[in-house]
Amino acid sequence: MTSTLDIVILAAGKGTRMRSELPKVLHRLAGKPLLGHVVGTAHALGAAQVCVVYGFGGEAVPQALADERLTFVLQAEQHGTGHAVMQALPKLADAGVTLVLYGDVPLTRAATLEPLAAAAQAGKLGLLTVNLAQPDGYGRIVREAGRVVRIVEHKDASAAERAIEEVNTGILAVPTRPLKRWIAELKNDNVQGEYYLTDIIALAVRDGVEVETHQPAYEWEVLGVNSKVQLAELERIHQGEIARALLEAGVTLADPARLDVRGSLACGRDVAIDVNCVFEGRVELGDSVQVGANCVLRNVNIAAGTKLDAFTLIDDAEIGEAGRIGPFSRIRPGTQLARDVHVGNFVEIKNSQIDEGSKISHLSYIGDTTMGRKVNIGAGTITCNYDGANKHRTVIEDEVFVGSDTQLVAPVTVGRGATLGAGTTLTRDAPAGELTLSRAKQATIPGWKRPTKK
Ligand code: UD1
Numbered sequence: 299m300t301s302t303l304d305i306v307i308l309a310a311g312k313g314t315r316m317r318s319e320l321p322k323v324l325h326r327l328a329g330k331p332l333l334g335h336v337v338g339t340a341h342a343l344g345a346a347q348v349c350v351v352y353g354f355g356g357e358a359v360p361q362a363l364a365d366e367r368l369t370f371v372l373q374a375e376q377h378g379t380g381h382a383v384m385q386a387l388p389k390l391a392d393a394g395v396t397l398v399l400y401g402d403v404p405l406t407r408a409a410t411l412e413p414l415a416a417a418a419q420a421g422k423l424g425l426l427t428v429n430l431a432q433p434d435g436y437g438r439i440v441r442e443a444g445r446v447v448r449i450v451e452h453k454d455a456s457a458a459e460r461a462i463e464e465v466n467t468g469i470l471a472v473p474t475r476p477l478k479r480w481i482a483e484l485k486n487d488n489v490q491g492e493y494y495l496t497d498i499i500a501l502a503v504r505d506g507v508e509v510e511t512h513q514p515a516y517e518w519e520v521l522g523v524n525s526k527v528q529l530a531e532l533e534r535i536h537q538g539e540i541a542r543a544l545l546e547a548g549v550t551l552a553d554p555a556r557l558d559v560r561g562s563l564a565c566g567r568d569v570a571i572d573v574n575c576v577f578e579g580r581v582e583l584g585d586s587v588q589v590g591a592n593c594v595l596r597n598v599n600i601a602a603g604t605k606l607d608a609f610t611l612i613d614d615a616e617i618g619e620a621g622r623i624g625p626f627s628r629i630r631p632g633t634q635l636a637r638d639v640h641v642g643n644f645v646e647i648k649n650s651q652i653d654e655g656s657k658i659s660h661l662s663y664i665g666d667t668t669m670g671r672k673v674n675i676g677a678g679t680i681t682c683n684y685d686g687a688n689k690h691r692t693v694i695e696d697e698v699f700v701g702s703d704t705q706l707v708a709p710v711t712v713g714r715g716a717t718l719g720a721g722t723t724l725t726r727d728a729p730a731g732e733l734t735l736s737r738a739k740q741a742t743i744p745g746w747k748r749p750t751k752k
């Protein structure tokens with residue numbers, strides 16, 4: 299039987315080089331706080347407890363992650379990584395193992411961390427190291443006869459030690475009982491006057507605990523964020539990985555470098571996505587869906603065969619099969635389009651249900667509307683859903699034809715098969731099957747002259 303895994307995430311640092319009021323770990327990568335990525339990985343590892351050590355920014359960090367299953371521990375002053383872990387010790391189960399992660403190192407894969415946890419389960423100290431051609435600033439892994447004996451911080455290292463290319467990622471796993479002992483022994487007699495977590499390596503070696511090192515499959519897994527430059531670099535790396543996974547799943551991407559997924563994107567077969575599209579929240583694209591350039595989709599399901607033209611924005615909506623949307627359409631929350639619905643350029647739809655085969659092709663606002671099948675909405679049609687205080691619904695039944703430049707003043711119902719003449723301002727219900735219009739008779743004034751300047 300394996301002992302329980304507690305995960306401690308260090309997230310107390312200020313992140314001075316971010317030049318921001320926001321605590322570093324709350325800056326977003328792929329739309330989610332850096333810390334949120336690490337918390338997600340911790341849960342994926344099946345942690346019994348995820349303990350976040352926070353400090354800079356006060357309650358902003360616990361508040362931002364309030365809905366997660368987390369234990370928060372305050373490190374009021376930051377006296378080093380060892381001091382940070384010390385704050386969490388009372389929360390950790392003696393019989394378990396502890397894995398230390400960092401709130402500003404967002405992209406470590408669970409598969410890379412599993413062998414470290416396993417090493418700790420086996421009574422060893424699991425340490426994640428990486429070889430860097432430019433190891434400046436990192437703690438160096440000092441080995442004797444191939445075995446790790448200690449870690450020396452860059453600032454405390456000799457010239458010979460600084461030549462070592464194997465560096466400490468900071469990530470380690472260890473049985474909790476000896477961890478508590480070693481942390482209690484830490485001293486801050488170093489160049490930075492800090493309690494270094496890294497000093498536990500030498501203590502483990504002293505106590506005969508084997509140090510087992512592992513390396514990540516990709517260097518980006520252990521890259522931290524200290525500046526906006528590094529944040530932007532990691533964002534591109536992460537998006538590149540998402541794009542690669544989509545390509546491998548058979549999605550056509552016009553350019554994998556011009557795609558942003560900030561959430562989850564699930565695609566059927568033969569989906570094609572043009573350049574500069576942004577996907578937020580949960581987005582699902584059915585088989586053969588085509589997404590034109592510069593579309594923004596947030597919390598949307600798009601059924602099979604639908605084509606979105608360029609510059610379409612859809613937020614919190616359900617789009618049926620074989621639809622045609624865009625270019626320049628905006629579909630807002632609470633909208634459901636049935637199959638084969640056409641929505642054209644400069645059309646805004648909000649909180650409306652549009653049934654099969656209906657067309658709203660140009661320059662319209664449809665809000666709080668229930669629309670039947672095979673309705674044709676002429677250019678420039680507006681539902682006047684708001685009276686300045688309340689919203690009202692418009693009902694347009696099957697096979698209605700609405701002439702151009704019509705206003706439907708809600709609440710109002712247009713009966714099945716009715717026709718509304720162009721330019722109508724409809725303030726009362728229009729009966730089924732009839733032509734209704736509210737238009738002044740056309741007149742010509744004989745001999746009328748335009749005024750001239752006096
Ligand atoms: C640390 C390691 C170094 C390793 C490097 C990898 C130590 C002593 N050194 O150095 O061997 O190569 O990471 O990036 O551990 N933090 C707190 N509270 C504190 C201090 C730090 O929460 O009191 C957090 C910081 O917010 C940061 C992380 O721990 O996210 C690392 O701290 P930092 O001081 O930046 O350590 P490094 O000097 O990078």
Ligand code: CA
Nearest residue numbers: 402522523524
């Ligand atoms: Ca650092």
